[in-house]
Amino acid sequence: MSQIVGSRLDPWVESYAARTASMTVSEIRSLFAVASRPEVVSLAGGMPYVSALPMDQMADTVSRLIRERGAVALQYGSGQGDPTLREQITEVMAEVGIHAHPDDIVVTAGSQMALDLMVRVFVDPGDVVLVEAPSYVGALGVFSAYQAEVVHVAMDEQGLNPAALDETIQSLRKQGKKIKLIYTIPSYHNPGGISQGPSRRQQVLEVATRNHILILEDDPYGLLGFDGEVPRAIRADDADNVVYLGSFSKTIASGLRVGWALAPHAIREKLVIAAEAAILCPSNYAQFTVSSYLATQPWREQIKVFRELYRERRDALLDSMKVLMPDGTTWTTPSGGFYSWLTLPEGIDSKAMLPRAVTALVAYVPGTGFYVNGEGRRAMRLSYCYPTPESIKEGVGRLAGVIRAELELLETFGPDAMPHTPMPTFGANTPAPDSL
Amino acid sequence: MSQIVGSRLDPWVESYAARTASMTVSEIRSLFAVASRPEVVSLAGGMPYVSALPMDQMADTVSRLIRERGAVALQYGSGQGDPTLREQITEVMAEVGIHAHPDDIVVTAGSQMALDLMVRVFVDPGDVVLVEAPSYVGALGVFSAYQAEVVHVAMDEQGLNPAALDETIQSLRKQGKKIKLIYTIPSYHNPGGISQGPSRRQQVLEVATRNHILILEDDPYGLLGFDGEVPRAIRADDADNVVYLGSFSKTIASGLRVGWALAPHAIREKLVIAAEAAILCPSNYAQFTVSSYLATQPWREQIKVFRELYRERRDALLDSMKVLMPDGTTWTTPSGGFYSWLTLPEGIDSKAMLPRAVTALVAYVPGTGFYVNGEGRRAMRLSYCYPTPESIKEGVGRLAGVIRAELELLETFGPDAMPHTPMPTFGANTPAPDSL
Numbered sequence: 001m002s003q004i005v006g007s008r009l010d011p012w013v014e015s016y017a018a019r020t021a022s023m024t025v026s027e028i029r030s031l032f033a034v035a036s037r038p039e040v041v042s043l044a045g046g047m048p049y050v051s052a053l054p055m056d057q058m059a060d061t062v063s064r065l066i067r068e069r070g071a072v073a074l075q076y077g078s079g080q081g082d083p084t085l086r087e088q089i090t091e092v093m094a095e096v097g098i099h100a101h102p103d104d105i106v107v108t109a110g111s112q113m114a115l116d117l118m119v120r121v122f123v124d125p126g127d128v129v130l131v132e133a134p135s136y137v138g139a140l141g142v143f144s145a146y147q148a149e150v151v152h153v154a155m156d157e158q159g160l161n162p163a164a165l166d167e168t169i170q171s172l173r174k175q176g177k178k179i180k181l182i183y184t185i186p187s188y189h190n191p192g193g194i195s196q197g198p199s200r201r202q203q204v205l206e207v208a209t210r211n212h213i214l215i216l217e218d219d220p221y222g223l224l225g226f227d228g229e230v231p232r233a234i235r236a237d238d239a240d241n242v243v244y245l246g247s248f249s250k251t252i253a254s255g256l257r258v259g260w261a262l263a264p265h266a267i268r269e270k271l272v273i274a275a276e277a278a279i280l281c282p283s284n285y286a287q288f289t290v291s292s293y294l295a296t297q298p299w300r301e302q303i304k305v306f307r308e309l310y311r312e313r314r315d316a317l318l319d320s321m322k323v324l325m326p327d328g329t330t331w332t333t334p335s336g337g338f339y340s341w342l343t344l345p346e347g348i349d350s351k352a353m354l355p356r357a358v359t360a361l362v363a364y365v366p367g368t369g370f371y372v373n374g375e376g377r378r379a380m381r382l383s384y385c386y387p388t389p390e391s392i393k394e395g396v397g398r399l400a401g402v403i404r405a406e407l408e409l410l411e412t413f414g415p416d417a418m419p420h421t422p423m424p425t426f427g428a429n430t431p432a433p434d435s436l
Numbered sequence: 437m438s439q440i441v442g443s444r445l446d447p448w449v450e451s452y453a454a455r456t457a458s459m460t461v462s463e464i465r466s467l468f469a470v471a472s473r474p475e476v477v478s479l480a481g482g483m484p485y486v487s488a489l490p491m492d493q494m495a496d497t498v499s500r501l502i503r504e505r506g507a508v509a510l511q512y513g514s515g516q517g518d519p520t521l522r523e524q525i526t527e528v529m530a531e532v533g534i535h536a537h538p539d540d541i542v543v544t545a546g547s548q549m550a551l552d553l554m555v556r557v558f559v560d561p562g563d564v565v566l567v568e569a570p571s572y573v574g575a576l577g578v579f580s581a582y583q584a585e586v587v588h589v590a591m592d593e594q595g596l597n598p599a600a601l602d603e604t605i606q607s608l609r610k611q612g613k614k615i616k617l618i619y620t621i622p623s624y625h626n627p628g629g630i631s632q633g634p635s636r637r638q639q640v641l642e643v644a645t646r647n648h649i650l651i652l653e654d655d656p657y658g659l660l661g662f663d664g665e666v667p668r669a670i671r672a673d674d675a676d677n678v679v680y681l682g683s684f685s686k687t688i689a690s691g692l693r694v695g696w697a698l699a700p701h702a703i704r705e706k707l708v709i710a711a712e713a714a715i716l717c718p719s720n721y722a723q724f725t726v727s728s729y730l731a732t733q734p735w736r737e738q739i740k741v742f743r744e745l746y747r748e749r750r751d752a753l754l755d756s757m758k759v760l761m762p763d764g765t766t767w768t769t770p771s772g773g774f775y776s777w778l779t780l781p782e783g784i785d786s787k788a789m790l791p792r793a794v795t796a797l798v799a800y801v802p803g804t805g806f807y808v809n810g811e812g813r814r815a816m817r818l819s820y821c822y823p824t825p826e827s828i829k830e831g832v833g834r835l836a837g838v839i840r841a842e843l844e845l846l847e848t849f850g851p852d853a854m855p856h857t858p859m860p861t862f863g864a865n866t867p868a869p870d871s872l
Contacts, residue, residue: 074690273459278548
């Protein structure tokens, strides 16, 4: 819509690059702006609960940092990222079984930027990127920004399905397509809420290496499992065929914007040059803050605090859904991370239902946002990371009420009377980062 | 060089995007690594002298910020940037004559990122970007990353030459080329060290609007003039045909990585979507730090401190060059900013001379780094922003000695015996951000 209005008013409409055609603002954004009001229970956003951080210690750490090393912390730094922090990142990655050299790490302004750089370095317009069905909306946004052809591969209860992956690869290659990346979130999937087990990871890796396709392993939630065992990263078993993306957004704080990529040497070299073109260098200020925090605070204990907090909220979501949701509604059972993926009863469209949900003071992200092909209409992503357990229960009650009302409409007037999403859509189909 | 080695070892060499072909590491990088040793006087880098900041007040500001507003400062924020900071940015821009609405501002991870987003939104491979001759190396890096055709336009003692600009436009259009942007640094040019006067700016704007080409005005140094008068931005006289890039890197601190773009509404909307794909959102932590600093510290007074500091260093550079440089060496006289552009006597190649200069414990950036076409061999950029006046004098003495030695060689053995840069080069032809 806004594109059509823009076309008439914008004197530069003929000047944009071809890739800019995909950059349109979705009408759904205004709904999420409403959903950010305090009276709405938002099960939409993926905001970590940073209030659980020890703020006084954080403040002291930063204050000392500026007093003692301000001249460096407030200065330009290396395009690749601070060497001390890269050393510390190897310790963090050791928790998921990865043994890496600091020189193979590029620090970025959040792992979203690492994702952007990887696509910049690998993807020409029309190249194929394979992603899970569904997949992380922020990744789909990057792929579309570089005019990649995104192809979804089926998941099952263990995550990305290796047989489907292999079939998709063969079929695309028969069509002469160039497949550049397999993008996967093996641990506590966003939005799927499920994890690949160890043998599943081996199978996915086997299919990728046999076909010589690089795996892009996105792992923001790996340390946030609820079962005591930390899933071993795919990268832990193969340093040549996997680029690993990590983030401090969920283990420390998202507002710092510090993430990283771990890549084979030749790729890492190109990522650094691409990073320098993109932002010159990541913020020393944010990097040194993370580095000081890791050096002086009990960060492993703090991650345990986060785990317990999110486990309690996951339980609140699952328990209340079990009691309150109408028959025919199903959902995944996450063993870590931030999300559950809910499937509505046949005949109900999650995007069409969203305005009524927001009116009933509960918000979620419609499933279509996690597909590039209009799928996901019966699904939605529910986040339990930010609201308190009490709010979550309240929100699930409201949501169940809205679904029941839809079911009544459906029973009374039949499927033709039901509102539905008019056509496959993809765009900024999710909340803006601040409207979570 | 590294590309050839990489080709043999890198199993992914066939997988890279076409744009990645330009991403090679220059051999000059290792020289600058040497040049970062403390015994070398570096006139190479553009590092602001952040030690002049009141570190105790900075530390207190940040400490209070985290204690009082940590839950928001450490959280994800808006893709467009914090509304309060955008409001404050309008006050900063009022200093260069711009009256803008906060909604037209996009906050970015340094203005380098704003530049990257602008090129992402406007430039298809093969599109032309017009730049000054010479131009900022970081901008050339972005243009090349998006496969733009960069065309240099002559400067004179008043900066970008409007007649040459018009001629270049007509000639390129006759060749059927699409010109997307005119990239200019009108105030205290990097690396030229000169400024466009008011009537020159009007002429440049007239040529641009008559030809309907967008001006990309990069203004990191506008508030760092030495003559008391702040140059009026081009954007101050035209809100429709100019996108303005601003930065806190030189007025507060480069390590924060906070810059911005001010753009007409339709363009701003696309920049935000592109920014969300690139990094989700700029760092709330860095933004709130800037915002608190602006709200609680005498920032205009601090800019005056920086001005006086850089003026003293500029004087040290100019005075010692006047005394020490051999005949036939010329340079520009900056009235603000960080740089002077020096031209060597005929027959001396600045890039070929660099190893000898580094051996003599002085460093600069060879002129070729600021051109995409191999020009600039007789030129170099000298920065006076970071070393003390005493160091600058010492460095100029060493540099003059190296030039004299080259001149003696030239007189004794003739031009054929002189080392020269073997061919037009462009790449990471300047120091890495941390080797300044």
